[in-house]
Amino acid sequence: MAIKVGMVSLGCSKNQVDAEIMLALLKKGGYTLCADERQCDVVIINTCGFIEDAKRESIENILEFCRLKEKGKLKVVAVTGCLAERYRQEVASEIPEADVVLGIGRNADIAEAIHKALHGEKVVEFGKKEDLPLEGERVISNLPFFAYLKVADGCDNRCSYCAIPLIRGNFRSRPMEKVLEEARQLAEQGVTELNVVAQDTTRYGEDLYGRLMLAPLLEELCKIEKIRWIRVLYCYPDRITDQLLEVMANNEKIVKYMDIPIQHVSGRLLGLMNRQGDMQSLTALMENIRAKVPGVILRTTLITGFPTESEEDFEELIRFIKKVKFERLGCFAYSAEEDTPAAEMDGQIDEELKKHRAQIVMEEQYGIMEAFNRSMLGKQLWVAVEGFDGETYYGRSYMDAPDIDTKVFFTSSRPLKTGEYVLVTINGVQEYDLAGKASI
Structure with missing residues (x-):
């Protein structure tokens, strides 16, 4: 009888790519992939360990499936991903119910580990x-x-x-021919939208x-003929060159969308973050x-709430x-992360104040988005x-990256298929989302 294996992958898109490679290795190893984790023999939690909330979510998932194993509804619980890599032996010793704990350097051994x-x-x-x-x-x-x-992994920026x-x-790029080969294979499988990712996508190729x-x-x-949309995510501001912008502007397949995490605009705080720039340069x-x-x-x-952030910094x-x-x-x-320089800095901000400032930012952004949507x-x-x-169809325009941005809800006079691209006339706003009607 085939062993059914399911996976819960948490965190970022880079971690998801790692999960998808492991799923292919499991399938090649003779396991049956199972979409409903509660119907599986084995569940793998591919964890995130980036910030406190993500760590908590990872641990809660691990413990939930360990409880199912105790009730006899699972045979094996495996832990992979960033939490397993970051805390290694702590995960193994503090959650002894987990049968497998693999660091990211042993992802290739996932099928053998499950077998054992x-x-x-x-x-x-x-x-x-x-590895x-x-x-x-x-x-x-x-x-x-x-x-x-995913065009690279790791990071050399060392933000504090x-x-x-x-x-x-450390940051390490994939050879361009390997990236292009994978993109062509994805296109042949029916993929029409590529979302180019790395921890620092704009650094791609510098090391090679x-x-x-x-x-x-x-x-x-x-x-690549069958690709329709190419989206670039996670651009480091210091490496956005005029050449990159010209390529974006001149190629219709590259959607006009840039994800640029800047973190703050106070030059003093950015210096403490080990980042460059200030309000003038970022503007x-x-x-x-x-x-x-x-x-x-x-x-x-x-x-918000980075150590020593003052009211003046926040107002800026x-x-x-x-x-x-x-x-x-x-x-x-x-989030003060252990073993990072910022966690040891003086001037740590009260938790409630940090959250309150983040809420103010998002309230301000809501008004900006509301005006933009109108x-x-x-x-x-x-x-x-x-x-x-x-009742209605929903999807994403070029303005929306998967899973993190908004949706367009719309009606259509004919049946539509998932993955189809349709022209929608916008006639309404639903908070952050847009509403419209497909032009058939």
């Missing part, structure tokens, strides 16, 4: 971070018309608040080729992007938000169909 656990052996194994598989077949775990294309280098190691190679890579990706950057890529949608992520951030008017924005209260009334957008909720 099914035969009564507890498996706790770690390897070099650099994380960046190549290999994948089982796409989201809607089949889009996929994440961030644990990613501790978890993922001695120069930034994201722009040339995008030009090559545009040559100039956003103006340059909008000038060179007309119609571009700008997304950013901000941190609010002025910046009001001035730039990002079409998409997320904000997080600072400006879309009467306009037409191409929308990738994601589903039907019983």
Whole structure:
């Protein structure tokens, strides 16, 4: 009887790609993949360990499936991903109910580890971070018309608040020919939207080729016939070059969307974060992007409550938000992560104040988005169909990255298929989302 294996993958899109490579290895190893984790023999929790909330979610999932195993509804619980890599032996010792704990450097051994656990052996194994598989077949775990294309792993930026280098190691790009080969394979499988990701996508190629190679890579990706949309996520502000902007502006397949996590605009705080820039330089950057890529949608992520953030620093951030008017924005209260320099800094901010400031940012952003959405009334957008909720279809326009941005809800006079691209006339606003009617 075939062993059914399910996976819960938490956290970011980069972690999801790792999960999809492991799913393909399990399938190749003779296991049956199971979408309903509660109907499986084995469940793998591919964890996130980035900030406190993510760690808590990972642990809650692990414990939930361990309880199911105790009730006899599961045979094996396995823990992989960033939490397992970051805390290694602590995960194994503090959650003894977990049968398998694998660091990211041993992801390639997932099928063998499950086999051992099914035969009564507890498996706790770690390897070099650099041994994380960046190549290999994948089982796409989201809607089949889009996929994440991971072009690198790790990070060399060493932001003082961030644990990613501790978890993922140094930045390492994939050879361009490997990236293009995978993109062509995804296109042949029916993928029409590629979301290009890395911890720092704009750094792509610097380690392999001695120069930034994201722009040339995008030009090559545009040559893949069956790909319709190419989206670039996680751009580091210091490495957004005019060459990159020209490539974005001149290629129709590259959607006019940039995700640029800037974290703050106070030059003093950015210095403490081990980042560059200030309000003046970041404002100039956003103006340059909008000038060179007309119609571009700008997304950013901000941190409130970083150590020593004063009222003046926070007010400067609010002025910046009001001035730039990002079409998409997320904000997080600072999370003091152990073993990071920022966690040891003086001037830690009260938890409630951090959260209160984040709430103020998002309230400000709501008004900006509301005005932007009203400006879309009467306009037409191409929308990738994601589903039907019983009354209306819904999907994403070029303005929306999967899972993190808004939706377009719309009616259609004919049946539509998931993954189909339709032209929608916008005629309404539903809080953050748009509403419309498909033009058939």
